[in-house]
Amino acid sequence: MPSPFKFEPASIYKVNNYIFDDDNSVRDKYLIVLHINQEELFLINTLTTTNKRTGKQDVFNGCNSQDGFHFYFFQEKHEIGKEKFFFDKNTYIFFYKNIRKQPISKYDEHIKNSSIMKLDSLTDYEYGRLLKCILKTKHITPDIKKELAIVKEGISN
Secondary structure, three states, rough: OOOOOOOOOOOOEEEEOOOOOOOEEEEEEEEEEEEEEEOOOEEEEEOOOOOOOOOOOOOOOOOEEEEOOEEEEOOOOOOEEEOOOOOOOOOEEOOOOOOEEEEEEHHHHHHHHHEEEEEEEEEEHHHHHHHHHHHHHOOOOOOHHHHHHHHHHHOOO
């Protein structure tokens, strides 16, 4: 019998047939769980695309900044997971309005229908770099920043 589904920090998930809040469109969604408290997930959504999403010419793996806006970039095929996971397309993580706390219960239906799956866990190195970049941005709420700073302190890198 398979073990019950459980979210884990520093993990990458794919949600099939996710209904997006902004336009009610239905498509697959990737998310990275940054932290979990008793009832909430601290997560970020990723934008996986073949299109360049910034005006910046030199975008590199990791933390980038353009006009004071920090974002994180995973180049296609760049291994970021402990089990060698990589995104097939260039993937951008924009922090503006994209780092949020959501009740774990928001994903109950996906868990029940097995339409969410864990793909891998970020390496400690990548997880630490991502948190460090997030903590540089002005575009997260003070309460989220405070909790993520505590998480970052506990990571060795």
